[in-house]
Amino acid sequence: MTNSIPSEIIDQIENIVGSKGCLTDPADLTPYNKEQRGYFVSKAELVLRPANTIEVSKIVTICSVAGIPIVPQGGNTGLAGGAVAGPGEVILNLSRLNQIRIVDPINDTISIDAGCTLSQVQAAALEVDRFFPLSLASEGSCQIGGNLSSNAGGNAVLRYGNARELTLGLEVVLPDGRIWNGLRGLRKDNTGYDLKHLFLGAEGTLGIITGAVCRLFPVARESETAFVAIDTVKSSTRLLGLAREYAGETVTAFELLSRRALEFVLKDVETLRDPLSAPHDWYVLLEFSTARKESELRETVEEILSAGFESNFIVDGVIAESGNQRQELWHLREAVSDAQKAEGGSLKHDISVPISSVPEFIEQACAAVESEIPGIRPVVFGHVGDGNVHFNLSQPVGSEREAFLARRNEIGEIVHGIAASMGGSISAEHGVGLLKKDELPLFKSDIEMELMRKLKHCLDPNSLMNPGKVV
Numbered sequence: 001m002t003n004s005i006p007s008e009i010i011d012q013i014e015n016i017v018g019s020k021g022c023l024t025d026p027a028d029l030t031p032y033n034k035e036q037r038g039y040f041v042s043k044a045e046l047v048l049r050p051a052n053t054i055e056v057s058k059i060v061t062i063c064s065v066a067g068i069p070i071v072p073q074g075g076n077t078g079l080a081g082g083a084v085a086g087p088g089e090v091i092l093n094l095s096r097l098n099q100i101r102i103v104d105p106i107n108d109t110i111s112i113d114a115g116c117t118l119s120q121v122q123a124a125a126l127e128v129d130r131f132f133p134l135s136l137a138s139e140g141s142c143q144i145g146g147n148l149s150s151n152a153g154g155n156a157v158l159r160y161g162n163a164r165e166l167t168l169g170l171e172v173v174l175p176d177g178r179i180w181n182g183l184r185g186l187r188k189d190n191t192g193y194d195l196k197h198l199f200l201g202a203e204g205t206l207g208i209i210t211g212a213v214c215r216l217f218p219v220a221r222e223s224e225t226a227f228v229a230i231d232t233v234k235s236s237t238r239l240l241g242l243a244r245e246y247a248g249e250t251v252t253a254f255e256l257l258s259r260r261a262l263e264f265v266l267k268d269v270e271t272l273r274d275p276l277s278a279p280h281d282w283y284v285l286l287e288f289s290t291a292r293k294e295s296e297l298r299e300t301v302e303e304i305l306s307a308g309f310e311s312n313f314i315v316d317g318v319i320a321e322s323g324n325q326r327q328e329l330w331h332l333r334e335a336v337s338d339a340q341k342a343e344g345g346s347l348k349h350d351i352s353v354p355i356s357s358v359p360e361f362i363e364q365a366c367a368a369v370e371s372e373i374p375g376i377r378p379v380v381f382g383h384v385g386d387g388n389v390h391f392n393l394s395q396p397v398g399s400e401r402e403a404f405l406a407r408r409n410e411i412g413e414i415v416h417g418i419a420a421s422m423g424g425s426i427s428a429e430h431g432v433g434l435l436k437k438d439e440l441p442l443f444k445s446d447i448e449m450e451l452m453r454k455l456k457h458c459l460d461p462n463s464l465m466n467p468g469k470v471v
Helices: 005-015 028-032 054-065 117-124 146-148 235-250 260-266 297-310 323-334 337-344 355-372 401-405 407-419 446-459
Strands: 070-071 089-095 098-104 108-114 167-173 179-182 206-216 224-228 251-258 282-290 314-318 349-350 377-381 388-394
Touching: 005 054, 028 089, 054 070, 054 089, 054 206, 054 337, 070 146, 070 206, 098 117, 108 117, 117 146, 146 206, 206 235, 224 235, 224 297, 224 323, 235 251, 235 282, 235 297, 235 355, 251 260, 251 323, 260 282, 260 323, 260 337, 260 377, 282 323, 297 314, 314 446, 337 388, 349 407, 355 377, 355 388, 355 407
Parallel strands: 070 089
Antiparallel strands: 098 108, 108 206, 167 179, 167 206, 224 282, 224 314, 251 282, 251 377, 349 388, 377 388
């Protein structure tokens, strides 16, 4: 039994979820208390694993009456400390809520439990010849409830939008245990406040998402993937404009990659090779797709690259000739974060700025951190098509890891200050959690913070839903 949760409460909950849904053994708790980046120490002494929405509701009701804080958790892949539990807090893990409820290919919607993994949702869509476009490196383990609670972005935001834009309806257990059923697959519903947006991106601080209705799209019949080198980072936005001019909405992904990021991946993943014959400072991974057959998409991509070569800002490039080559090109991009681990301590920043400001942000931020810490190694990559830059910083070669990580807040203020000066955000898709909670008031107006706190108090007056996160 735990030290801080009353035994009678545990007994009540175990009667609801059974022994496999009520974990107290320290060995069983370890995976749920793990924090991905190692920045925080989670201290939950009780992990609950309900099997359905009714069980979630009953648990929340009991905890609400007893005044026990709840930390909702999905696949525990978050990068902002949003699923970290403090002393006396209960982790409510939703992995057993993993049913595909309804797939409606005529309405182009899928109704799902919050504990479904992202790859499970993608697969269920493909079974009816539809496409669910949310795509993340962690899609095999991250869960849709966490994706929606953090308003996840991913590689296809440029064309399809982020999690908020892919969601039509929600089912939410409120802080007092009541269930709000907003599972409506409607594109148009002008009957007052759109309540689902309160919970999308709220990181479980206003209620627990237990189900969702999400949008589906036609499956791509043709796709083309290109990996190109550009002369300067400023040419990335120029290439994006050219791609959109020639290919319109078929531009599905547009990913920027620095040479250092590519070198880390090639060093870490021995099976991968540099797709180009010579090194360059900056690369762009482009993907185009269409539901049309015989669309001449290949010819369009070749025209884009030819125009870039003629204008001298594309300096080299390759178009994937097979599905395997396409996967290898994407692996170069998706393996960056893992490859950084072998290079020592890393300070990671997930910012967004207007697309037109992306090159300026990168140039200013690199100069600022290099001035502050000589030898620091910026590892820059991200979704330029939606203005989201992952500005990661690896420690200088030969430096002390802990000493470098200890400067996290100092460097974060510099990087985030530059983003804010350009009208940007300090969190594009990873969320606020514990990691950026204290910084948030520095970059949001007093009115915004006041409104957020009022919403939190209105829906969760006792601050039992994921306390200490966001606000």
